[in-house]
Amino acid sequence: MILEVDDIWLGYEETSVIRGLSFGLDTGEIGCLLGASGCGKTTALRAIAGFEPLRAGEIRIGGKVASTPSFRLAPEKRSVGMVFQDHALFPHLDVAGNVGFGLRRLSKKERERRIGELLDLTGLDGYSHRYPHELSGGQQQRVALARALAPEPDVLLMDEPFSNLDARLRRHVGEEVRNILKNRGTATLMVTHDQQEAFALADRVGLLKDGRMLQWDSPYQLYHRPASHYVAAFTGRGSYLRAHVEADTLVHGLGRSPVPADRPEGDELALLIRPDDIRPDADGPRARVIARQFQGAQILYRLALDSGEEIAALFPSHDDYAVDQTIGVTLDARHLVLFPTAQAEPFITPTNHNGN
Amino acid sequence: MVESAEFVVDAVDSDRWLARGDWRLSHASELERTVIDASGSARSVDATGIDHIDAAGVLLLLRAAQALSVAPEAIALRDEHRPLFSVIVDALADEGEGEDEPPPLWREWLGGIGRVVAGAGSNLRLLVGFLGLAISRLLGTLFRPAQWRVTATVFHMQQTGLNALPLTALLAFLVGAVVAYLGATVLRDFGAELFVVELITYSFLREFGVLLTAILLAGRTASAFTAQIGTMKSREEIDAMRTLGLDPVVLLVLPRLLALLVMLPILSLLATIAGFAGGLAVSVLSLGIEPEMFFTRTREAISLQHYLVGLLKAPLFAATIALIGCLEGFKVAGTAQSVGERTTSAVVQSITLVIIIDALAAVFFMEIGW
Structure with a gap:
């Protein structure tokens, strides 16, 4: 298990947002947290990235403890990549600059090789000197993905990655993203409120309600063997x-x-x-x-x-x-x-x- | 006797829920899960099956009853549990009542002052912590030239220094002229108009050169830093940076801090010269002091000490302005409105702190006799 989430509790002030969430992901696996708005799925994702403190439980990444209630490894040190909902591309850098931003420790030659490889993988070759505002939503999405994958993280996190794309593009980009991730073999966790998206992309889907996981299963099982009424109603x-x-x-x-x-x-x-x-x-x-x-x-x-x-x-x-x-x-x-x-x-x- | 704790629908009567087992803190998290599941409505809750209960258990039981819209009186309990139960129910009722009565105005006012002071205190502590963080990162990257952000630093030097030069010079020139007029008005009665030159020299070397520059930069640069970093924060760019394995303090704060540390002394030197020019213009054109005389008296009045008094404050002001600007930027949460609020706060804080530091420094240098 490259990512292990063990009975974590999260919250702000007096409210508990996540109550006892546990799951795990293997290398190459794509997991998805599915839930209606306000179920705490984004908070869980941010906790795995290291932005939120835990109230209880433990998060391990690559076998090493990353978060406990008394300890939190800084996000920059835990080998996670993250694709944000609004992409969060750096507007003053071109595509190559964005993708290479996390690679400044490498030599110039090595960095250029890596950028080229990622732009190839994401189908963005030829766009390396464009700026984010000159790209379409789907292209921005792929730049964000390439940027997150560039430092070769153990775990990739995606926060509602397709919510800014229109329906047709969403299906298309979703398919592409799944292929890219499967090619790289990066363990990925995404969150979404759209069960179609979750089913299309993920190997394992966890349905969250009020901060608790109702079922962690393959999309087929979730749809055809729901454990509760809520799961049945949410999945279709x-x-x-x-x-x-x-x-x-x-x-x-x-x-x-x-x-x-x-x-x-x-x-x-x-x-x-x-x-x-x-x-x-x-x-x-x-x-x-x-x-x-x-x-x-x-x-x-x-x-x-x-x-x-x-x-x-x-x-x-x-x-x-x-x-x-x-x-x-x-x-x-x-x-x-x-x-x-x-x-x-x-x-x-x-x-x-x-x-x- | 049941070892674990349960909360289930009565198999016989579906309008009744049964609570059984050990409802103590050690089972609270397990119980909370079942209690969350309870929803809908029931007529009564039978808690006589509970073997042990403590305050946590009573609270959970009350929460479950509320979720089922059962009144606390409709919970059946063993006699030995009833005292604890009623104490907690009463306490909860008291808590609810206390909120209704608004406190008197004077107490609210006093509380307001307390909150402001406590807020300012914690703000200052945060700033000192941030200063420590910046220094530790500065020392950490000092011997790693690969991490130096030369381009960004030069860019910010241009933004905060070069581009602010015309405005700084103009302001200093005008203030120099005003000080000359003011001095002349007072000194004319004593026939000592010539001392205007000393007045200008001292005031600009010791105070106005650096203070004017710092106030201008506090308004111009602190707000710009807050807006830049705040926008990045609200667009999640800072989070993106961190997940890419990069430290935002090294990337964003150090270039700004270094740029200001270099540029503020230079700007204040130029402001001092501009102030002299303002004073000179008024002296020559309106007070009838010859330029040669002005320069001679200036040269006699200038000593390195006076210049150092001014210059020593420059790095302090630079660090104050840069750190407040950056820190307020990092405090931005979420919306664009927050960027505006933080920007205002950055300007107010940095101008206030600059003037406080200046006043303290004036007292200090006076006392040591400089």
Whole structure:
């Protein structure tokens, strides 16, 4: 583990912002802290960079203790690189100057070689004499990344790295950044409020709420095997079906399924259905289309089942049904996620987690 | 007897929550996690399952009850726990009531003075700490020429010195003229107009040359330093620098400090000359003193001692202005508004400190007979 965060507590004055956060990252791994604004994710990142004192716990970087409540290694000494939300490029230096800023200890020749290599990697060759204000948002983003990677840090931290880019650019730059990071093999931790971004980039995602980590898992697990309602709602659209156990099968509005091993206590259960768990099937249970939303490659439907329950379903756009049409559907989920009914809401839509 | 502590919904009655186990400080962090999870509403909380409880446990229990919108009276407790519980509930209620009554005006006023004095004290301590930091970094980089920031230092010399020259010279010239007029008005009654020359010489060599320059630079340069560093701070450039393994004190503070340490004495020398010129102009044009006479008397009055009295203060002023300017820049937090506030504060602080140091120095040199 190149980065180990062990039960850290952080706060300002009387409020605790982070309460007992623990996770670890291996070399080459990309981790992401995901959470709504104000959940403390940026504070956690700044604590790892060494800008915030700990109240409890310990942070180790490269096997060495970097932060404890009584000790804090200065940010300049802990071998972390950081990409800031607003990039924080030095406006009076050109691209080469920015990237080479942390390399002043090297000889001139070595520095130029390293700058050239990084500009190559980030696709910025030819821009080395431009100034930050002459670059587009995506290019600035890549300069910031190249600058942070230049001193070859053990751990790279990224604070909402794509929030200043428009949606299309964000996807494109995100892909590029992931390739660059994977090529370098630098352990990376980013924070974001956008679950799409987290899923697209990270190997491991931790969902934070009120300063605590609800789940630290791969994006697939987080989406398909959420540990709680909050995780389920934050990571994507979905709906719940009432379910109960009869003999060895689980009975719900879409038929019967085998009972999963990790079934929570209770006879009345709520079964989480993701829109992509539903497939059209002429022989399946009947459902009536009550709303449809064309999304390009897919169509998002809202279906009413015979039991009166409503579910969301995402079909390929060739499966084009009109509103009020009755179709057959089937449940095609690898894992059934069950919650005790008491707390389940009928229908979940991810809220818009904009801002910080 | 349960070893750990629990806070769970009653399996039979979902409107009732059960608290069990050891609710003491040693379990507080574990309990806090479960208590945070508790939300919604319930009718009652049954805490008779608690074996041991202390103040931390009672507070957690009250917080949990509040999260479930259960009144403290609706918490069922064992008899032996009730006294502690009611003491804490009463104490919390008292705390809430005390806030309502505003303190009398005179006390608020007195408190205001106290806060200002304490603030100034801690500010001074911070400044002394910053001075120490700058000196230690200066000594640390002294023998490592690779870390010298020659370009930046020369740049700041130009900004703070060369570009301030016309204004400094103009001000000093005018003040020189004013002092000459003022002296002449008083001395004419005694027929001693000729002593205007001594007046100008002494005042500019000992005081005005360096003081005028320092006040001008406090307004011009301290504010510029604060604004530059403050902007970098609010744009996270300082943090970026630190994560790149670079020390902002070496990179930003030392060039500014050195530039001012070099330029302030030079500027004050030029200001002194300009002041003499102002005095000379008034003497010749309005008081009828011949230029030869002016120069002769000046030469007789000048001694190295007077010049040193002025010059010794220059590095003190330079360090004060540069350090306050930089420190206030580092204090900027977040917004652009904060940059403005810090800039104002830098100017006020540096002018005040410059004049205080000057007054102390005047007393000191008077006492040692210079």
